[in-house]
Amino acid sequence: MASPPGSAPLPVWATNLNWPTSGAFEIRWIAISDTPFRRVGHLKNCLNEGLAVPVGRDGQEIEEEAGRQVCEIVDEVVMEWY
Known part of the structure; x- marks a missing residue:
């Protein structure tokens, strides 16, 4: 913030x-990155009926562990650019 x-x-x-x-x-x-859906598609969000994370709409709450994993994947993608 x-x-x-x-x-x-x-x-x-x-x-x-x-x-x-x-x-x-x-x-x-x-960090801003173009993270392909295929990189996070295996993650499920129990706060959205167990659907894959990319299925969530803008502003969709995401379960804590899945959120951590998304952040780690985004960081990995950013580091691939450097």
Whole structure:
């Protein structure tokens, strides 16, 4: 996070949500990579009916261990570029 919740303007897509959310905040990406689905497709997300991680929609919660593995894979892909 680059700013505290509530310090950034609310995105247009979030104005009509029917559930409570934290305030919008800014982020600073540490690494950006094009990670192929095939690299994470074997990971399952129990918070999305056990479906493969790439099946989740934007903003889909992801189970902690699967999230850690996604981060490790993204780091591996980034390091392959260096």
